[in-house]
Amino acid sequence: MMKVGIIFGGPSREREISFAGGRTVYDNLDKALFEAVPVFVDSLGNFILLDWQYIYKGTVRDFYPPVEALPESEHGLQIYMESLGELSIEEQDRIIAKAGKRLLPYEFKNHFDFAFLALHGPYGEDGSIQGLLEWYHIPYSGSGILPSAIGIDKVVQKELLKQHGFPTPDYRTIQHAAWADKQNREQLFNRLVEELGLPLVLKAPHQGSSIGVSIIKEKDFAAFEAGVDRSFFTKTIYKSQWQAMGEEKQVMSMKQLVDIREGIGMPVVLEDGKIIYHPEELLNHINETFNGSGTDTITLTNVEHEQQILVESFIQGKEFSCIVVQDENGKPLALPPTEIVKGSEVFDYRSKYLPGLSRKITPINLPTEQIQDIRKACSKLFQDFGFNVYARLDGFITEGGEIFLNDPNTTSGMLPSSFFFHQAAEIGLNPSQFLTYIIRTSVAERLKSGKYTVKLTRLLQQLDSSIKEQQAHRHDKERVGVIMGGYSSERHISVESGRNIYEKLSSSTKYEPLPIFLTGNNEEHQLHTIPINIMLKDNADDIKEKIQHFEHGGKPHPVLAQIIQEAEGITRKYTGRSLQEPQRISYAQLKNLVDAVFIALHGRPGEDGALQEELEKLYIPYNGSGIRSSQITINKYETNEILAKHGVPVAKHAMAFKEDWLQDKEAFFRKIETDFNYPFIAKPADDGCSSAVKKIKNRAELEAFAKLIFREMEELDTECARTLSLGFKEEFPNKAGFLVETLISKNGAKHFLEITGGLLTRYAPDGTVSYEVFEASEALAEGEVLSLEEKFLAGEGQNITPARYAADPVRRQQISDKVKQDLERVAKILNIEGYARIDAFVRVLENDEVETIIIEVNSLPGMTPATCIFHQTAINGYKPYDFIDRILQYGMERTKMKGVE
Missing domain, CATH: 3.30.1490 (Dna Ligase; domain 1)
Structure with a gap:
């Protein structure tokens, strides 16, 4: 079996995307063909054979540098390794040892046969790492040294584009x-x-x-x-503006300033040449300077600033991105270009990586001839610039049909939602198969260099025979229908969860997943089997639109049909089948297609018992809790009521109904204000994923919340949306009632934190259910409540796992054990099965008593790649696939125990 070293992280500003991309590759490499070896590169350029559980942390800063190496930070400012200042090799080694084992480049060959490069930006895409690997005879993915050096430098690219006759702004x-x-x-x-x-x-x-x-x-x-x-990554701070901010805003401003994506990052150099490493030190320096001297401005510049910047004239046109790959004969094959429809001028970091914020339309919405023109231009550029294996080319097409290519990239973001996988799916390759294709093509490409050819020829032959062997045994696997989508405001996150489950199962040696999209309404569920290219569409609404297109007799786009034909050699080799069209199926037909079902839906339907009822009628095994338990936990009010009756601490709560609001608005508001003091929490009783969870601070916000949630039409009232500071494209469900809860506060406790804890169930030999409760994560919200981004966007938000209940490790564990007992008790009261996530607040009182106040119970928690349940399972030794496997096994055993094989 080929050992693949996944090299990810790195010193660049894109290290968080590289980290998340490395995790995607680690999880999606075909387990029948490859052994994945995680090689994390820290921001000082050290190579670390990473302990695998750290791969499932939300961000690099969640585990590196480790908590023990961090200096005191009064304001809790997060840092990367470079903020620890000039460290000796011994000091670096001590830090590295907490996360894994230092690897020196000459040792690479002892650990892996091939390097999969998931690094971005300088050091990763510029030929540096490529040269290092060639020196040590390690084949690697993607382009070689020269094309990489071209691909990183936008100014050099400009000159080359001109020389090769490409129009450029x-x-x-x-x-x-x-x-x-x-x-x-x-x-x-x-x-x-x-x-x-x-x-x-x-x-x-x-x-x-x-x-x-x-x-x-x-x-x-x-x-x-x-x-x-x-x-240039430089920033001038003005005394008058700074001092007008007040301490809280200064700290927020500092967080933005030192952010490596949005701000200038650390360390910074002052005008007098002094270097400041730590954000806390910088905050103190700014305050001392402005308080003490007559200076009105401070200019800060990152130590790795650009030496020149590029200023271009703006191109008015449709923006697109196109992945070009090499076919079996080494010729470029442009995949279908994707149009990027943005909500803002710049296709920025958030809209690139958070589902649903921008739309990716594949192929770009243009006449066939113009799409083919874009493909031809991209293929020509790939060839002219000497790119190998794959590249991502971005550009614009004007109304007059002129094509401007800019920013050719020799690597691409590798998050599950990125163009890389999105376009490969259009020729029928799932992420696991596409990665196999990239590795095989890269080995063949390295062979052309004439270096270490005997070793590479052998590697290629072994891989080819393994791929053949694997195709022959595809039908021996257990079939799992992964149901995703739905019709609630959580449908986009459900698709992210479903895709993640599909991808983990499709790279396994045990399961053959089948993606199933659910739409319709509470009266009638509509199920469709969907092919990989539709499953990887941008979001749930795009998937639904594509299904409807085929249902109304639509055919595949002519360009797609042609590309599928051109790519037939690749598709047949790596999948052994051709792309299917979506098919409407009934629950009875589902039974014949699958051995079990994984429900990846959130909210209704899915978590409300309705789907479970349909599956139980047909004895189809499924994940998660049974019908009755699901019916209870979907309703936060009912859950609170039951837990309160059993003496479990919950927030004071009440339902507010639309009929009362319609009858007498003033009386409606007054009743809430009599029962609850501002600020309080308002939220839907039966939706999750932070959907419409708001901290209500005054009457104006309460009126706006009621008006939005009780609205008659689909559109949101802009004035109300502004009052509640709703984000761009933030969905707001429409309900007949909402839940009001007291805002749970510190209340004199010496320690107070918000946590989220996962659990897993299994059958004991005597048939009873036993619970494994994981170490909970501490959730840190930047705003008033945890946002969608903080829960689900890689590199956003911070979950500290395990939660920091106390500084002393022994005391921390005692508190953790008590919290786990509390969570297990909740699970037993509510008869939760399979797995679940319970959100709570924990108060550690002055007398050391521990109080766990339950917020909500998710019977089908989010399973997106960045969700913290995977950080928790990792501590107990489960990789995401192992966790999913256990969940499915429990569902199958439960169905067997009910007496039907």
Whole structure:
């Protein structure tokens, strides 16, 4: 079996996306063909053979540097390794030993046969790591040294595009030294506007993920100056603005400033050349300087700032991204280009990586001829720039049909929702198969260099015979229907969960997953089997739209049909089958298609017992709790009532109904205000995923909340949305009632934290159910309540696992054990089965008593790649696949015990 070292993390500003992408590769490599070896690169460039459980942390900062190595931070500012200052090799080794084992490059060959590069940006995409691996005779994925060096430098690319006859927007560069002369800045701005016109696009030439990109639409010098500083990773702080903020806003501002994606990052150099490493030290320096001296400004520059930035004229047109791969004969094959429909001007970090914020339309919505023109241009660029294996090419097409290619990337983001997998699915490859294709093509490509050819030829032959062998045994696996989608405001997160379950099962040696999309309404569920290309559409609404297209007699897009034909050699080799169309099925037909079902739905239907009822009628095994338990836990009010009757602490709660609101609004509001003091929490009683959970601070917010949740039409009232500070594209369900709860506060406790705890059940030999409760995660919210991003976006939000109940490890464990007992008691009262997630607040009182106040119970918790339940299971030795396997096994045993094979 080939050992694949996945190299991820790294020193670049895109390390969080690289970390999440490395996890995707680690989980999706076909377990019948490869052994995955995680090699984490820290921000100082150390290679670490990572202990596997850390892969399932939410962000790099959640485990590295480890908590023990962190200096005291009064304001809880999170840091990366580079903020620890100049460390000796011994000090670095001590830190590394907490996360794994240091690997020196000459030792690579003892641990892996092939390097899969999931690194981004400088050091990862620029030829550096590629050169290092060639030196040590390790074959690696993607392009070689020269194309990588071209692919990272946007200024060099501009010249090459011109030389090869590709149209490219007019551009200029600004040198860092010239920008330092503040006298000439305004003159420079006027000249650029005159020569390039407005809007101007500012770019940091060596960054990806839209880091350091700004668009200047108007002749606004202040915006231009701020944008250029952003691209240079420099920031001027003004005394008057800083001191007007107040301490809380200063700390928030500091968090943004030191963020490696949105801000300038750390360490920073001051104008006098002094380097500051830690954000806490920087905060103190700013306050001391402004309080003590007559200085009105402080200019900070990141120690790794760009030496020049790129200024381009703006292209008005449709934006697209196209993955180009090499076919079996080494020729470029452009996959269907995807159109990016954004909510804002810049396709930024959030809209790239959070499902549902921007839309990806594949293929781009254009006449066939123009789509083919884009594909031809991308294939030509791939060839002209000497790219290998795969690349991602971005560009614009104007109304007149002119194609502008920019930012060719020799690697691509590898999150489950990225273009990389999205477009490969259009030729029928699931993520696991596409990764196999990338590895096999990369080995063949390295062979062309004429170096270490005997070793590479042998590696290729072994891989080819393993792929053949695997195809022959595909039918021996257990079939699992993964049901995703639904019709609630949680449908997009459900699709993310479902895809993650599908991907974990499809790379296993045991299961053959079948994706099933559920839509319809409470009266009638509609089930459809869907092929991989539809499952990997952007979100639940896109999937539904595609199903309807086929139901109404629609055919595959002619361009897709042609690409599928062109890619037939690849598809047949790696999948052994062709793409199917979606099929409507009944529950009875489902029974013939699968051995078990994994319900990846959230909220209704799915967590309410309705689906479980249909499956039990046909004795189809499923995951999670049974019918009655699901009917209770879907309703937060009923759950609270039952727990309170059993003496379990819950928030004071009441339902507020639409009929009372319609009858007399003033009386409705007054009753709530009499029973609950502001601020309190308002939320739907039967939705999860942070959907419409709001901290209500005054009457205006309460009126806005009621008006939105009780509205008659689909659209949201903009004034109410503004009052509640709803985010872009934030959904707000429509209900006949909502739940009001007291805001649970510290209440004099010496320690107070919000936690989320997972659990798993199994059958004991005597047939009783036993519970395994995991170490809970401590959830840290940036805002008033945990946001969707903090729960589900890789690199966002922070979950500390295990929760920090106390500084002393022995005392921490005692508190943890008590909390686990409390959570197990809740699970038993509610008769929870399979697995679940329970959210709670924990108070540690002055007398050391521990109080666990339950917020809600999720009988089918989110199973997205970034969710913290996987951090918890990892501590108990389960990789995500093992956890999912246990959940399915429990469901199958339960059905057997009911007497039907």
